[in-house]
Amino acid sequence: MRNNWIKCIRQEINDFNWLPSKNARICSDHFCNKDYKGYNGDRKVMLKEAFPCFQKGHNDLVNNEPYLRLESSSSSRQSPLQIPVETLSTPCKRKMPHEPSLSAHKKNVVLDHKYYTTPTKTIKQYKNVCSRMSILYQKYRNSMRRESRLINKCKHLMDELKDLKLINEEMSNKLEGFDEKFLEKFKKDRTYGSDQKSFALTLHLYGPKAYDYLRTNGLHLPHTRTLRK
Numbered sequence: 001m002r003n004n005w006i007k008c009i010r011q012e013i014n015d016f017n018w019l020p021s022k023n024a025r026i027c028s029d030h031f032c033n034k035d036y037k038g039y040n041g042d043r044k045v046m047l048k049e050a051f052p053c054f055q056k057g058h059n060d061l062v063n064n065e066p067y068l069r070l071e072s073s074s075s076s077r078q079s080p081l082q083i084p085v086e087t088l089s090t091p092c093k094r095k096m097p098h099e100p101s102l103s104a105h106k107k108n109v110v111l112d113h114k115y116y117t118t119p120t121k122t123i124k125q126y127k128n129v130c131s132r133m134s135i136l137y138q139k140y141r142n143s144m145r146r147e148s149r150l151i152n153k154c155k156h157l158m159d160e161l162k163d164l165k166l167i168n169e170e171m172s173n174k175l176e177g178f179d180e181k182f183l184e185k186f187k188k189d190r191t192y193g194s195d196q197k198s199f200a201l202t203l204h205l206y207g208p209k210a211y212d213y214l215r216t217n218g219l220h221l222p223h224t225r226t227l228r229k
Helices: 002-013 059-064 102-112 119-163 169-177 180-186 194-206 208-216
Strands: 036-040 043-046 069-071 078-080
Touching: 119 169, 119 208, 169 194, 194 208
Parallel strands: none
Antiparallel strands: 036 043, 069 078
8 A cells, every 4th residue: 555655646746756754654534434344443444455545634525426446557456546526537417526636636745744845845955955064164174274374384483493593402302292282272261281381481491582482473371470470
């Protein structure tokens, strides 16, 4: 029954790749009373050849009006499918009430069930996801560029200190041996830890001018008056 229902939905919406979700179920409003063979306690027992209708809430109408049975191509067993009477070639003796056309059944499926998704909505969601991914990728590239500029700036400052002879070779080797993650501790609006204070004292001891130069050019270091405390 499920495969036949999926096949009919695909033909109706003209989307042969459509699949319902794993938790999708066909509600009882899409079956008429003739699709049940009796009761098992308080529950109705459905016939094996029962087949749901596209339109919801059709039980009262179907019980009093003729309907057409369509044979499934995958099975020789006949499955009743409710379709508008206007499509029958033989005239009816009584006047039939107006029923929506097959093109309107697509809207009923959308309103009645949450498992249906239009291709337009899926494409829109896909474009939104691609747009967010593009923005995040651009932010990632910008952060990588900033990191590269900071590394080059640090190397440039080290070269300037060597050229100006503000630090000796031993101090230069110690500065080059520091991990780049250590510099993150010197970001603004942060308290200074023991390692930061030790680094600042050592740097100021070897070269006060170099200390002032680095502090002036962006490295967040304590003020010289704080070092005396």
